[in-house]
Amino acid sequence: MQAYSKGGIAMKHEDLHVVIAGGGSGYTPGIIQAVLHNSDRFPVTKFTLYDIDPVRNEDMNVIIKYMLKHDGYDNIELVATLDPKEAFTGADFVFSQIRVGGMEMREKDEKIPLKYGLVGQETCGVGGFSYGLRSIKGLLGVVGYVQEYAPDAWILNYTNPETLIAEAIRRQYPNAHMINACDMTISIEETMARNFGYDRKNWICQYYGLNHFGWYTEIYDKKLERDVMPELIKKLQDAPMKIASFNKGDQSWQDAWNMLSEIVRMFPDYLPNNYLEYYFFPDLVVESTDPNYTRANMVMDGRLKRTKEMAEKIRHHADGEILDFDFGEHGEYIVDMACSILNDLYDRFMLILPNHGAIPNLRDDAAVEVPAYVGRLGAEPISMRHDIPDFHKGLMEAQNAAEKLLVDGYFEGSYQKVLQAFTLNQTVPSADKAKKVLDDLIVANKDYWPELK
Numbered sequence: 526m527q528a529y530s531k532g533g534i535a536m537k538h539e540d541l542h543v544v545i546a547g548g549g550s551g552y553t554p555g556i557i558q559a560v561l562h563n564s565d566r567f568p569v570t571k572f573t574l575y576d577i578d579p580v581r582n583e584d585m586n587v588i589i590k591y592m593l594k595h596d597g598y599d600n601i602e603l604v605a606t607l608d609p610k611e612a613f614t615g616a617d618f619v620f621s622q623i624r625v626g627g628m629e630m631r632e633k634d635e636k637i638p639l640k641y642g643l644v645g646q647e648t649c650g651v652g653g654f655s656y657g658l659r660s661i662k663g664l665l666g667v668v669g670y671v672q673e674y675a676p677d678a679w680i681l682n683y684t685n686p687e688t689l690i691a692e693a694i695r696r697q698y699p700n701a702h703m704i705n706a707c708d709m710t711i712s713i714e715e716t717m718a719r720n721f722g723y724d725r726k727n728w729i730c731q732y733y734g735l736n737h738f739g740w741y742t743e744i745y746d747k748k749l750e751r752d753v754m755p756e757l758i759k760k761l762q763d764a765p766m767k768i769a770s771f772n773k774g775d776q777s778w779q780d781a782w783n784m785l786s787e788i789v790r791m792f793p794d795y796l797p798n799n800y801l802e803y804y805f806f807p808d809l810v811v812e813s814t815d816p817n818y819t820r821a822n823m824v825m826d827g828r829l830k831r832t833k834e835m836a837e838k839i840r841h842h843a844d845g846e847i848l849d850f851d852f853g854e855h856g857e858y859i860v861d862m863a864c865s866i867l868n869d870l871y872d873r874f875m876l877i878l879p880n881h882g883a884i885p886n887l888r889d890d891a892a893v894e895v896p897a898y899v900g901r902l903g904a905e906p907i908s909m910r911h912d913i914p915d916f917h918k919g920l921m922e923a924q925n926a927a928e929k930l931l932v933d934g935y936f937e938g939s940y941q942k943v944l945q946a947f948t949l950n951q952t953v954p955s956a957d958k959a960k961k962v963l964d965d966l967i968v969a970n971k972d973y974w975p976e977l978k
């Protein structure tokens with residue numbers, strides 16, 4: 526959640542070296558594809574895939590090698606390594622997308638809370654807190670390696686849960702050159718634009734919140750010369766959006782858009798982030814979730830399997846269209862950010878940053894998600910010109926306090942602080958349930974969490 530670098534970094538355009546931490550992730554091809562699309566303004570000469578899992582990193586190495594050859598970029602050097610020194614030395618940009626504990630632990634984050642009738646989700650509710658206590662340690666490791674081997678590199682982070690990560694990294698590495706971003710806002714905008722016949726490239730969006738916990742207040746369309754948010758809300762109230770081409774065939778994303786319509790029917794003043802469904806409708810979400818087959822299972826049977834099959838096809842010289850992936854704006858968004866830094870463009874992005882007055886009536890040290898300009902000196906948050914309403918403020922303050930307590934709990938190894946965080950989480954109805962689910966998650970996470978005393 527570093528807002529500004531100390532004086533910026535002299536960025537070079539030659540020998541541009543990008544490292545992907547979590548190289549084995551199925552999102553890697555989409556990111557590499559976006560880099561290649563931008564080769565005129567982001568001329569990468571070397572990619573390094575860094576991971577802790579040799580099999581997944583090697584599968585991705587096979588896919589990316591094929592992709593570079595297929596697209597005529599076999600002049601770009603490609604390295605796949607498990608050695609952090611080899612990976613990060615000489616890096617200019619590090620795109621981070623690690624998942625500590627993998628899908629197996631995500632499955633536990635989702636299923637254990639459900640046993641207690643609580644929301645079981647990757648980044649929201651106590652499942653998100655469970656993931657946070659694992660993820661912080663992993664990402665502190667990655668950022669530590671970058672400080673050691675490439676202290677001038679920019680770290681552009683997608684690793685979740687974003688607000689907890691931002692808060693923890695700021696505490697341990699306040700001067701790291703790091704930007705934390707989530708693709709959800711751009712994905713909401715793109716899906717709305719495609720569904721309702723707009724071009725989001727014409728939009729200037731005002732938005733505030735915490736990550737996966739925020740609201741649009743205005744969507745100004747430069748071509749139409751009006752705020753289109755009220756009409757978008759009206760359209761959403763009338764009928765949910767249909768899934769855009771990315772995530773196609775994915776019923777759980779269709780369910781998310783359906784719930785977005787439910788939220789604006791109840792609270793029609795602002796356009797919410799879809800992830801608020803977990804805080805507004807926890808009971809409905811629990812009722813409609815299969816406790817034996819959650820999102821982690823869908824991803825294992827979907828994205829993970831497809832990635833593995835793609836690598837196998839390439840190894841066996843299969844014919845036909847092998848490179849089959851579509852993650853929408855995900856890759857483009859992070860590469861646009863890197864371009865904006867490298868070329869000092871001051872483009873506008875929704876980022877997770879220390880508040881420092883951007884939301885005037887919220888504590889300064891909250892990690893908030895707001896629009897920001899990005900250039901050579903990093904991200905400069907755009908200050909809102911008005912206070913936020915009590916409804917949103919109350920929700921955000923409770924969530925922010927819970928997140929702060931959780932990060933305190935991580936660094937202090939404090940059971941009490943983590944229990945307070947769980948109790949304060951707005952998806953949890955009682956301290957009793959908070960304690961039971963926490964004690965269960967401690968056992969499940971024994972290889973990953975700090976010891977809590």
Ligand SMILES: NC(=O)c1ccc[n+]([C@@H]2O[C@H](COP(=O)([O-])OP(=O)(O)OC[C@H]3O[C@@H](n4cnc5c(N)ncnc54)[C@H](O)[C@@H]3O)[C@@H](O)[C@H]2O)c1
Nearest residue numbers: 547549550551576577578622623624663683684685707708
């Ligand atoms: N911010 C966003 O909007 C956004 C969008 C999509 C995904 N994500 C996040 O991106 C990450 C990856 O998601 P995924 O579904 O591809 O997960 P995944 O498990 O499929 O892939 C993650 C990769 O990270 C590797 N890894 C785990 N710990 C590591 C460590 N300490 N160092 C290096 N590599 C490590 C794993 O071996 C794996 O290859 C997750 O944190 C996810 O939540 C964020």
Ligand SMILES: O=P(O)(O)OC[C@H]1O[C@H](O[C@H]2[C@H](O)[C@@H](O)[C@@H](O)O[C@@H]2CO)[C@H](O)[C@@H](O)[C@@H]1O
Nearest residue numbers: 685707708709712771772820824852853854855
């Ligand atoms: O359940 P998953 O692992 O499929 O997705 C969880 C992530 O969901 C969001 O990312 C979306 C993204 O917004 C969309 O553009 C497209 O790329 O699909 C992604 C999911 O597959 C969210 O922003 C992330 O933080 C979540 O990790």
Ligand SMILES: [Mn+2]
Nearest residue numbers: 707708709737
């Ligand atoms: Mn996100």
